[in-house]
Amino acid sequence: MTLPTRPPRRDLDALLAGLPREVPPARDLWPGIEAAIAAPHAPAARRRWPLALAAGLVIAVAGGVIGSRLAAPHYSTSEVAPSTPVGEPDSLAVRSVEVREAEFNATRAELVRTYDERLKMLSPLTRARIAADLATIRRAEQDLRDALGTDPSSRVLMRLYESATRQEFDLYTTVGRNTEPAAQRTRS
Amino acid sequence: MDAAVSPISEYDVVAPDTAAEDEFTVAAAVRGDRRAFERLYRRHVAQVHALCLRLTGGRRDRAEDCVQEAFVAAWRALPRFESRSRFSTWLHRIAVNTVMAGQRGLAAKLEVATDEPVELLDRRHSDDTELLGVEQAIATLPDGARHVLVMVGLYGFSHEEAAAELGIAVGTSKAQLHRARRLLAERLGLEDPE
Structure with missing residues (x-):
């Protein structure tokens, strides 16, 4: 009869000592690092650019999900990614940045207005939860804006900022969507 | 490297990590030599990635972001590096700071819903199921x-x-x-x- 060949159980210290100290990443991360360290520190005049780019990305997404009651900006995907390199904004690109920021702010203001209206239709408990979530998201956005002010070339920070802004927009649209039947009853 | 691990990657071809080699390479990097810094990256990335991966509970995307941020932060802080400490020790502290800063910043909490923990090690890196179990247990x-x-x-x-x-x-x-x-x-x- 052959006994099972299970290896003898090791103790915790032996198991921990056996863990590899090196785990290579699945992809080469150097190109991103090289791009970041090669980029000069952005002067103050250019610091709005990453935020505006994130705003452009978010507004494109928001434009697709906002209901008919809200004005959707007319951005196409191709307009979201500028052909001008981030480090070399020309006058057209700068004008485009300003337009995007203005559109973004207008869209956000409209969403917030509707959100404030619709929030009143929800129960106090739900309102409190949503308000807490929104406060968390806005604090995160502020953290990220501060960080981007220091390091405007960070793609990671920009991605996180974009993600946070998306979540803010998602929250507004979710509230809008879920209260639409009640709003229709009020209107009719 | 641990005998139980059999990585097959480009990292096998880099020079072994020694403090003396680091000292020479760090000195070049401090002078602005990006190729020297790349050599430091190649030499240390697997350790820094492992550290970030374990600290983040096996979240690969966040770990990779932290690795990139840590090396960028290290490049910018190189002029302040004091050679009486080992470069690897200094780099690990930067990596820990990067992970912790990410967790303290509320941005990380926003990722919870979409950033699912994944296996920390896959079978490219280890065929020891017992060690994989340990990694999973640590991650949770x-x-x-x-x-x-x-x-x-x-x-x-x-x-x-x-x-x-x-x-x-x-x-x-x-x-x-x-x-x-x-x-x-x-x-x-x-x-x-x-």
Whole structure:
């Protein structure tokens, strides 16, 4: 009869000592690092650019999900990614940045207005939860804006900022969507 | 490298990590030599990635972001590097700071819903199922316990260093290590390690 060949159980210290100290990443991360360290520190005049780019990305997404009651900006995907390199904004690109920021702010203001209206239709408990979530998201956005002010070339920070802004927009649209039947009853 | 691990990657061809080689390469990088810094990256990235991966509970995307941020931060801080400490030790502290800054910033909490923990090691890196189980058990530890276990138990930080990096008391660091070991032993079906 052959006994099972299970290896003898090791103790915790032996198991921990056996863990590899090196785990290579699945992809080469150097190109991103090289791009970041090669980029000069952005002067103050250019610091709005990453935020505006994130705003452009978010507004494109928001434009697709906002209901008919809200004005959707007319951005196409191709307009979201500028052909001008981030480090070399020309006058057209700068004008485009300003337009995007203005559109973004207008869209956000409209969403917030509707959100404030619709929030009143929800129960106090739900309102409190949503308000807490929104406060968390806005604090995160502020953290990220501060960080981007220091390091405007960070793609990671920009991605996180974009993600946070998306979540803010998602929250507004979710509230809008879920209260639409009640709003229709009020209107009719 | 551990004998149980059989990585097949470009990293096998880099020179072994030695303090002397680092010293020479760091000096060149401090002078602005990006190729020298790339050599440092190639030499240390697997360790830094492993550290970030374990600290983040096996979240690959966040770990990779942290690795990139850590190396960018290291490049910018190189002029302040004091050669009496090892480059690898200094780099690990930057990596820990990067992970912790990401967790303190609320942005990380926003990712919880979409950033699912994944296997920390796959079979490219280890065919030892027992070790894979240990990695999984570590990844699912509570954050505080996992951070101390990874720093003190795996990467040789002192409790004083870990406490300073994590913003906790030294006693808390010791308690968290004890907790981590007890939880790991339970989850792995081992006898109480103490």
